[in-house]
Amino acid sequence: DAGVTQSPTHLIKTRGQQVTLRCSPKSGHDTVSWYQQALGQGPQFIFQYYEEEERQRGNFPDRFSGHQFPNYSSELNVNALLLGDSALYLCASSLYEGSYEQYFGPGTRLTVT
Amino acid sequence: RKEVEQDPGPFNVPEGATVAFNCTYSNSASQSFFWYRQDCRKEPKLLMSVYSSGNEDGRFTAQLNRASQYISLLIRDSKLSDSATYLCVVSMFSGGYNKLIFGAGTRLAVHP
Numbered sequence: 001d002a003g004v005t006q007s008p009t010h011l012i013k014t015r016g017q018q019v020t021l022r023c024s025p026k027s028g029h030d031t032v033s034w035y036q037q038a039l040g041q042g043p044q045f046i047f048q049y050y051e052e053e054e055r056q057r058g059n060f061p062d063r064f065s066g067h068q069f070p071n072y073s074s075e076l077n078v079n080a081l082l083l084g085d086s087a088l089y090l091c092a093s094s095l096y097e098g099s100y101e102q103y104f105g106p107g108t109r110l111t112v113t
Numbered sequence: 114r115k116e117v118e119q120d121p122g123p124f125n126v127p128e129g130a131t132v133a134f135n136c137t138y139s140n141s142a143s144q145s146f147f148w149y150r151q152d153c154r155k156e157p158k159l160l161m162s163v164y165s166s167g168n169e170d171g172r173f174t175a176q177l178n179r180a181s182q183y184i185s186l187l188i189r190d191s192k193l194s195d196s197a198t199y200l201c202v203v204s205m206f207s208g209g210y211n212k213l214i215f216g217a218g219t220r221l222a223v224h225p
Contacts, residue, residue, distance in 0.1 A: 035215075041217050042215030042217045044215070045212050056207075092213075099211060101159070104156035105156060
């Protein structure tokens with residue numbers, strides 16, 4: 001039973017560029033949440049997807065957008081990258097949208113230069 | 114004020130020591146509480162849920178005081194393998210959705 005998978009593992013981008021990160025949830029899970037973890041900080045909630053819709057959103061600008069596909073996998077897109085976007089991006093899946101038990105993927109480490 | 118605040122750490126303790134971490138949360142509507150463990154450059158993993166009655170899992174004991182909005186984690190007989198960052202997490206349930214709010218984490222280093 002595969003857990004949550006994310007790709008790519010690492011990514012280096014330049015300021016102003018755009019990036020797309022990908023996540024496949026744990027088998028049987030239909031809800032995906034995205035978090036940003038800056039160095040030395042805890043993960044910060046970006047948004048959550050269920051039934052291909054963004055259901056709730058944290059305090060992140062519109063440069064951060066996402067998508068969920070019919071197979072429950074998800075993408076996180078960040079436009080007009082800033083140096084401050086450098087972080088570990090974590091995807092977490094849960095069995096249903098109201099579940100508090102979330103399983104995290106290994107993350108994508110994004111460096112913006 | 115941060116929604117979840119933790120001891121800044123790092124805690125450097127010898128093997129066999131007992132160490133306690135504290136955490137406070139600001140929103141009294143918080144409904145569920147957890148401790149996650151995060152190893153260096155890895156993803157967070159659920160260590161244990163925290164209940165008002167207190168709960169124990171082997172060497173780990175978690176306590177919740179809703180009146181004081183305070184959560185604690187006690188680790189007895191520390192092992193080298195306990196070295197990690199411990200994240201205090203509260204869950205907010207609103208409109209059918211659950212959101213996890215993480216503290217910044219407390220780093221623990223257990224030395225021989």
